[in-house]
Amino acid sequence: MKKVLFIDRDGTLVIEPPVDYQLDSLEKLEFYPKVMRNLGFIRNNLDFEFVMVTNQDGLGTASFPEESFWPAHNLMMKTLVGEGITFDDVCIDCSMPEDNAPTRKPHTGMLTKYLDNQEYDLAHSFVIGDRPTDVELAKNLGCRAILLQDDAALLHPERGTAACEGLEAYCALITKDWDKVTEFLFAGERKAEVRRTTKETDIHVALDLDGKGRCDITTGLGFFNHLLEQIGKHGGIDLTIRVKGDLEVDEHHTIEDTALALGECIYRALGSKRGIERYGYALPMDDSLCQVCLDFGGRPWLVWDAEFKREKIGEMPTEMFMHFFKSLSDAAKMNLNIKAEGQNEHHKIEGIFKALARALKMAVKRDIYHFELPSSKGVL
Numbered sequence: 001m002k003k004v005l006f007i008d009r010d011g012t013l014v015i016e017p018p019v020d021y022q023l024d025s026l027e028k029l030e031f032y033p034k035v036m037r038n039l040g041f042i043r044n045n046l047d048f049e050f051v052m053v054t055n056q057d058g059l060g061t062a063s064f065p066e067e068s069f070w071p072a073h074n075l076m077m078k079t080l081v082g083e084g085i086t087f088d089d090v091c092i093d094c095s096m097p098e099d100n101a102p103t104r105k106p107h108t109g110m111l112t113k114y115l116d117n118q119e120y121d122l123a124h125s126f127v128i129g130d131r132p133t134d135v136e137l138a139k140n141l142g143c144r145a146i147l148l149q150d151d152a153a154l155l156h157p158e159r160g161t162a163a164c165e166g167l168e169a170y171c172a173l174i175t176k177d178w179d180k181v182t183e184f185l186f187a188g189e190r191k192a193e194v195r196r197t198t199k200e201t202d203i204h205v206a207l208d209l210d211g212k213g214r215c216d217i218t219t220g221l222g223f224f225n226h227l228l229e230q231i232g233k234h235g236g237i238d239l240t241i242r243v244k245g246d247l248e249v250d251e252h253h254t255i256e257d258t259a260l261a262l263g264e265c266i267y268r269a270l271g272s273k274r275g276i277e278r279y280g281y282a283l284p285m286d287d288s289l290c291q292v293c294l295d296f297g298g299r300p301w302l303v304w305d306a307e308f309k310r311e312k313i314g315e316m317p318t319e320m321f322m323h324f325f326k327s328l329s330d331a332a333k334m335n336l337n338i339k340a341e342g343q344n345e346h347h348k349i350e351g352i353f354k355a356l357a358r359a360l361k362m363a364v365k366r367d368i369y370h371f372e373l374p375s376s377k378g379v380l
Contacts, residue, residue, distance in 0.1 A: 001121035002049055004114060005042070005185075006137065007087075008105075008129030009054035012148055013039075014076060016130075021057075024068035029076060032148075038178040039085045042185060048125070049088040051114075053137070055105050059094035106136035115141065126172065128181065135167045144172040146181055183366055187275065190364070192268035196261040200253040201245040205261045209269050209364050211238025219243040219254060223314025227353045228258075234357035251317060259324045263331025270296060270364065280362030281355050288342025290351035292359045295335040302329045306340035306348065313345055321349055325356075 010016040010023060015030040017023055042048065058064045080086070091110040095101035103109035114120050127138035130148040132155055138145035145167075147155070152174055155167045173184045190209040197203070215232040217225045220243060232239035241262065245254030270276065273296060282291040302325055308318035329336045338356075340348045 002119055003047060003121050004051055004125040004143075005048045006051050006053050006111070006125070006127040006141070006143075008127075008131070008134050009052055011130035012128055012134075013052075013080075022064055022068075023072050023076075024064065026072055026075060029072045031076075031079075032178065034178040036080065036083045036085065038182040039080070040083045041182055043085055046185060048185070050086065051089045051091065051111070052087050053091045053105060053110065053127075055093050055095075055133075057094075057096055059092065106133045106140055108137070108140050111141065126185070132164050132167055135170050139167065139170045145170050146173045146175075146184070147171050148176055148181075149174055150176055187271065187366065190269045190271060192265045194261045194265045194268070196257055196264075198253075198257065200249075201243065201257040203244075203257055203261045204240070204242045205258075205265045206240040207232075207262075207265050207269060208238040209266075211236060214238045215240075217241045219258060220245060220247050221251060221254060221315045223316050224251075224255060224258075226314075227316075227350065228262075230350065230353040231262075231357045231360070234354050235360045237357075237360065251315060251320065252323075255316070255320045255324050256327050259327035260331045263328040263334075266332045266334075266360075275366040277363050277365045277367075280364075281359035284351070286342075286347050287344050288340060288347040288351045290342075290348065290355045291337075291339045292352060292355035293335075293337040294356075294359045294363055296333070296363055297335060298333050299335065300330045300333050301335045302326045303337040303339075306338060306352065308345050308348070310345045313349060318345070318349075321352075 007013065010021070013032055013035055014023060015032060017028045023029060043050065056064065056069065059069055060066050093101065093104045093110060095104045097104070101107070101109070108115060114122065122142045125141070125143040126146050127134050127141065127143060128146045128148065129135075129137075135145040135147055135155060152168045152171065155164045155171070172189070173181065175181065191207065193204075193206040195204050213233045213236050215229045217228050217239065219225055219228070219241065228239070228241055231237060241258065243254055243258055245257070247254060276296065278296050280294055282289070284290075302322075304322045304325065306321070308321065310318055312318060325336055325338060338352060340352050342348045342351070
């Protein structure tokens with residue numbers, strides 16, 4: 001089945017003129033940053049059809065005569081063709097907002113051939129645009145949206161309109177960076193979710209490797225929560241961890257099983273590992289120096305060079321620190337080489353977790369223009 005990118009024009013392919021919002025002269029023509037190299041890459045490497053969908057308010061009227069519109073539009077299209085970017089269809093609506101025409105975004109009147117044709121896989125297609133109407137169009141088409149904004153503020157009713165209610169759920173990605181758009185379309189979301197239930201623990205872990213560092217962590221162990229939050233915050237990973245463990249026995253099963261579930265979640269989210277840096281970090285924390293080097297090479301191994309003189313830090317037995325990282329390494333199928341030195345025990349273990357987070361952030365980073373498996377063996 002065919003997949004489609006329904007692509008907005010102004011604010012998406014080109015910069016929308018800030019005063020009158022009309023691209024009606026050659027002087028106003030300015031391409032969106034990085035759009036050409038990315039659309040060229042997508043066109044050459046992925047199997048999406050390209051459909052331009054744009055509202056041009058009052059095109060053909062005295063306020064926006066066609067002779068003002070076509071020169072800039074045609075130059076834009078000619079320039080894109082020169083970069084290998086062609087559109088399978090161009091849909092332009094000329095109505096005014098108050099007309100509420102069925103052909104005007106977010107309505108689907110210009111796109112009925114895609115709705116009525118079983119050859120098209122709209123569930124795996126996307127609308128790319130910079131306005132709430134583009135997200136609403138995705139909703140009406142039965143596909144998902146890529147919103148070219150810094151955040152979802154425009155989709156909140158208090159910032160947008162009542163029609164924005166619930167639109168954020170239809171966004172697969174929110175970014176102003178076309179590199180991120182291409183990375184997403186090429187490799188998909190790097191999210192995973194794991195539920196691990198035994199007679200000793202019930203654990204739910206969900207993460208997004210390309211998140212913002214948002215954390216929601218509850219393990220029953222305050223200091224353990226604090227350490228796990230370092231992974232999310234300093235690794236740029238959205239991380240949810242909910243643990244119900246047999247703390248009435250001791251902390252062992254809660255800590256070990258959390259590491260196993262988290263490691264499996266990381267492994268799943270990495271997917272094919274194509275394009276990742278693979279390796280990744282040392283950082284100081286006050287009196288301590290902590291080094292965590294890792295390799296997502298597919299073979300678990302732990303080298304541990306850290307000693308703790310206290311029996312516990314918070315509610316966590318220090319003997320469980322190495323056990324946590326061994327379990328994490330095993331489940332994530334990664335090498336971990338950890339070394340820490342210093343006098344303050346709290347600083348040492350927190351430094352290790354922060355260094356792990358930074359190593360993860362470095363190692364999972366992708367380069368879409370060298371989207372190869374980082375291995376001479378051809379397998380990870």
